[in-house]
Amino acid sequence: MTDHPYNEMPRSDDNQSLFRPVAVGGRGLPGNLALAPMAGATDGVFRAICREQGASLTCTELVSARGIRHDPGWARSWRYLAITPAEQPVAIQLFGADPDDFDYAVRAVLEHPVLSSAFAIDINMVCPVPKVVGTGAGSALMRDLPLAARVIRSAVAAASGYEVPVTVKFRTGWDAATADTPAFARMAEQSGAAMLMVHARTRDMMYAGQADWSVIARVKAAVSVPVFGNGDVRDGPSAVAMLRETGADGAAIGRGALGNPWVFAHAAAALRGEAPLPPPDVAARAQTALREVRERAANLGEARGVRESRKSLLWYLHGTPRAAETRRRAAVVESLKEVERLLADWESSFFDKNGAVHFT
Ligand SMILES: Cc1cc2nc3c(=O)[nH]c(=O)nc-3n(C[C@H](O)[C@H](O)[C@H](O)COP(=O)(O)O)c2cc1C
The missing domain is CATH 1.10.1200 (Non-ribosomal Peptide Synthetase Peptidyl Carrier Protein; Chain A)
Structure with missing residues (x-):
């Protein structure tokens, strides 16, 4: 572990709050509980409700960088790109496998009068679905570190003119046999990513089986940029347990928020060491x-x-x-x-x- 302040592992016997602001690039998040993006579930309507309940960061559903480049008027993309002030801070998530698509899409998004208010550009290196990995995008990039690095560098170079940070969401790896998550995380940091979010499952697990939080701890130890852990955090106790076990800077909640946006207020109370809140009536x-x-x-x-x-x-x-x-x-x-x-x-x-x- 380095002595970077983000790497201070909270001790289990202290009463220091685990709910903390997080610095991402030159920007600040009000807290460390993110809504994990979920296509078909976390649209702007739901993101704003989660934000009201205390989600510190939200993110659009994945949007194709190539689509932004080649879809005139963004006819198909706009619905997924549109963000509103009520969701802020909100990241815009792009997927793709061509560095030139990212160069174009990041600039186009950040030139747009509405989208330029995004907190960050997030790159999806996490999606396991065949339609996405079949194009070399999503979690398929975890099998090609040189290409993943070029994609991140391209997005970072494009975003730097707008002083918007680029973040990367990825999995443990493609499969258990080949996964070297700390190496992937170091590559992402060295390529300019300002924050990492790790879904602690391999691609071949899809969404089944238990998330392996020990991988989040190894990623946290490998880099100096903030790390958000993700996978099986669904309430206050699991948020506390994941942050304590891994030393991660923040937690991202996906399925645990579906039909339950109150999970953010509940998890924040638990991270602050406060009494559990009553369930919503x-x-x-x-x-x-x-x-x-x-x-x-x-x-x-x-x-x-x-x-x-x-x-x-x-x-x-x-x-x-x-x-x-x-x-x-x-x-x-x-x-x-x-x-x-x-x-x-x-x-x-x-x-x-x-x-x-x-x-x-
Ligand atoms: C239906 C569904 C859609 C998802 N869509 C996305 C997506 O668009 N972008 C992304 O980065 N992750 C996506 N994910 C992954 C989640 O963000 C999260 O990493 C995963 O569900 C693990 O977290 P959880 O155990 O808290 O649900 C999706 C997950 C589900 C279940």
Whole structure:
């Protein structure tokens, strides 16, 4: 370990808060709990809600650098690129495998009047899906360090004129047999990345199996830039455990935030050593679910906004008693009226005729 201040491993017997601001390049994050980007789930509507609940950093879903270069008017990309002040600080995540695409896309994004407000440009070297790795992008770059370095350098050179940091999100490696995550992390730092986020699974694990946090600790020990650990952090205790076990500067929460944006407030309280917060009650869950659907409907039109919110409704209802019938209805809702009725019925199912609550 170096003596860089970010490498100070918190001791388990001290009561120093684990919730800390983080410096990324020349910029500051208000805290160290990030919403991990998830395509199809973490759109601007959800990102703003997570930010309100205390997420210190959010990130767009992955956007193709080549698409930005070759899609006139960004007809296909804009929906995924659009960011709003309510989500700040928000990074824009690009994927691709051609350094020239990154050179073009980073400059184009940072020249744009809205997108230039991005906190950072994040490069996706993490995505495992065949459609992405088949083009040499995403986690496929973990098998080609020279190309990964050229991609990062190209993005860093393009972003430097705008003083915007470039961050990199990657996995443990392609597979357990070939993974050398500290070497990859050093390459990313030497290529100019200002912050690293490690999803502690290999590509061949996809999203299954347990994340190996020991890899996060090895990455943290290998570099001086801030490191965010990711994988299986889903509540206050797991956020505390991951940061204590690894010495990472921050934690990124993905699936644990789906239908549960409150996880950021809960995790922040745990990192500060405060008493656990009460879980959100059914009214808060119903109101937040409805807000998501309404805002998506306002952005995309009612039919599409409602259809694209079915999944999030299921996430908000998940794990509650009497949810089975509600879930069946949620899977086929078509209009805001139906969503309102569904959530009102769901909420009232928690109260008996005397107004007593069955479940919160
Ligand atoms: C449905 C889904 C979509 C995802 N999309 C992205 C993405 O666009 N960009 C990215 O960097 N990671 C993406 N990820 C990975 C997550 O950001 C995160 O690294 C992973 O889910 C592990 O964290 P968790 O255990 O907290 O969920 C996605 C994950 C899921 C489940």
